[in-house]
Amino acid sequence: MKLPKKAVAVASALAMVGLLTSCIGGAPEAEQAAISEFPEKWDEEITVDVFDELANYMGVQEGWFGDLVKKKFNMKLNIIAPNVAGGGDTLYNTRVSAGDLGDLIVTSKGKKLNELVEGGLVLDSAPFYPAMKNVEKFDTAVTHLNDGKDGVYAFPTSVSSIKPTEPSEGIDPTFGPYLRWDLYKQLGYPELNTLEDLLPVLKDMQDLEPTAPNGAKVYAISLFKDWDGNMMVTAKQPTTFYGYDERGFVLAKADGSDYQSILDDDGEYLRTLKFYYEANKLGLVDPESTTQNYDTMWSKVQNGQVLFSWWPWLGQAAYNTDANTQAGKGFQIAPLKDMKVFAYGAEAYGAQQVITIGSKAEDPERIAAFIDWLYSPEGTYANNSQTMGAAGPQGLTWDLDDSGQPALTELGQQAFIGGEAEVPAEWGGGSYIDGGSTLNVSAVLPADVDKETGLPFNYKTWPTYQELVKTPLSEDWKAKMGDAPTSMDYLKDNDQLLVAPGASYTPPTDPSEIETLRNQVKAVIVQYSWKMSFAASEAEFEQLKSQLQEEAEGLGYDKVLEFDMESAKAQNEAREKVAEKLG
Known part of the structure; x- marks a missing residue:
């Protein structure tokens, strides 16, 4: 696997000593063992603070998306949204001044990202990068985003092949x-x-x-x-x-x-x-x-x-x-x-927004695994907003029909064409729309093609949907x-x-x-x-x-x-x- 060029030397050192010593801006040095794959399960439940500049919801992620994240990562997402809190950059500046913006951060690349890196508020994710098999498909974008930085500090959004x-x-x-x-x-x-x-x-x-x-x-x-x-x-x-x-x-x-x-x-x-x-x-x-x-x-x-x-x-x-x-x-x-x-x-x-791990995150490996999942087909279907054509989880709102084509289920038709649907308890219950991802950022562009189906992730492009509507x-x-x-x-x-x-x-x-x-x-x-x-x-x-x-x-x-x-x-x-x- 190809690493961003600044991370290649880091990865080589990791291979030799199994450790990474990374100095982030003015932060103290910290050691992190390199990993090549993530655990299959996580025993202890954690709550992750997500500082998200695009989110329009404040609080713990509920509904089917929250249930999905809980089952996969034993993790809850506590969304901190400046758009909801109001006051412009006040919330951002307050948290930056305190030295802890969040465990998972959605922010803008360029000046703001550079300031966070230099200030030691975001983590170098190079130790986790070899295990991020889904992100690997978009290595060119990762390399470009982190060019000039001594590590892997951020991941691009709306990437595509x-x-x-x-x-x-x-x-x-x-x-x-x-x-x-x-x-x-x-x-x-x-x-x-x-x-x-x-x-x-x-x-x-x-x-x-x-x-x-x-x-x-x-x-x-x-x-x-x-x-x-x-x-x-x-x-x-x-x-x-x-x-x-x-x-x-x-x-x-x-x-x-x-x-x-x-x-x-x-x-x-x-x-x-x-x-x-x-x-x-x-x-x-x-x-x-x-x-x-x-x-x-x-x-x-x-x-x-x-x-x-x-x-x-x-x-x-x-x-x-x-x-x-x-x-x-x-x-x-x-x-x-x-x-x-x-x-x-x-x-x-990638787009203007980026995803990063906060330097004070207590379980950065699990957050890296979650970020990597967002770039997977399952994560792409689940995380994209409905207005972007997100089909939701396979088995709930869509599945493959008898001919092997992706098609909306009855519940999917109720949610996307009828305007609303109630989610079964085994999927988290509640309203489908209210239970959708509140991250409000796409890791992978919905127009990108799912290699398994040969069609875009966007359900509105599917022949079965076109026929349906x-x-x-x-x-x-x-x-x-x-x-x-x-x-x-x-x-x-x-x-x-x-x-x-x-x-x-x-x-x-x-x-x-x-x-x-x-x-x-x-x-x-x-x-x-x-x-x-x-x-x-x-x-x-x-x-x-x-x-x-x-x-x-x-x-x-x-x-x-x-x-x-x-x-x-x-x-x-x-x-x-x-x-x-x-x-």
Whole structure:
């Protein structure tokens, strides 16, 4: 087995003396015997503190996932979640100051990981690495992540054997123009050449269904504010239909062929603001957009009050219930003829998050065994979130059918299609959804292929599932789209997808001056973006645009833009290198 190059010397020494003396940052030296395999069982029950920056749950993991971990490792997971605790980085800083962040840590690579290594808060896992047979399959990513470190301090997430030039998202891209297909069908599937062609079509759709079943007024478009950052987040989304994604104040095309300032007169960001202005002028934009948050907007989509979505995980997830789709109602992608949808390539070296073992962990060997299990097929099926297509444990929510194909069990169908299921007592009992993994991080990308079945871990890609979820809505969409099985298949077959190679690029941290300037400028950009979207006239729109450009420039926009442009181009260089090496 190949070890990360910095760990090879360590492993050699281990082979000779059977011990590892590792100095982590300023921590005292500690000895750990090397192991080549983990025990088959663990006699003493332990509780492991999991400091997880992605978790949305605080407390001991319960339900079927907690039961599975208990049976396999005699271990309980006590989740410590900054997202739930609130206070930004307060919880992190407090625990770091105390010298004990957690026994198992999910954090970000780059600056934060480096600080934890240098501060002695994470353990060198080189002694356990020879026993981590499942992680071994992704040794290239482990090597890359720990390059420059004298040991194996962290393990990558969302790793995959898929080429970095292939999309990572499964059956749907992250972005795309999703419409209420049933209303679009009633109009006779009008041709959509460009983004702007959506406007008259959305107007006609809104006229077809002006009132939702709950009696509320229907609007084609509903926006929200609480995700705004460097820009108005909903104004960025349509730029992805043309292959762009954001890097600070830059829109960078997936193939590196174009870089735009978001304030360019003829750029895609201002084009979207003009699109919203025109839509609002036609009465298509929900007037509550300026004050509502994402959750409120989601509820409106769920209730049939919204007809357009930028993401499948909004329109389809909220509205495409079994009852609606059986009635032929629901959101489906409606391709614009000139679009090239941005797709994230499979990350060759893993995502931004990493998994580490805390230096104060009392039983690091058992935690290493648990981490290794997360990279196994069993762990991949069990740990990934349901929204990522996690099939859950074999024998509970899925199994192999008579033909050897993976298929959902009756309980799996209840959980994933019906929306909920009760778990038998022998699997831990309780609600299936409530009992799922609260780690909220995938060790292995769900789109990766299980070598045993020859199909992705994501159950939504299975032929048995596709057959199971046939509805009047899906069949009508397929018939209109050349019999494409999924949105991703259609986009690939019609050359309407632009994949950004997964280079696992980590952007540089803003220097203090850039951070200060950015915070001033982005507030102005967001403020004016909303004003422009709801301008009373075209003259006012143009005036606001000029004011925005002038004020932003006066606050140091160009300096931040230069910094972001360098980052965007460095990101593309990393993409080109990984595509050449592994694509």
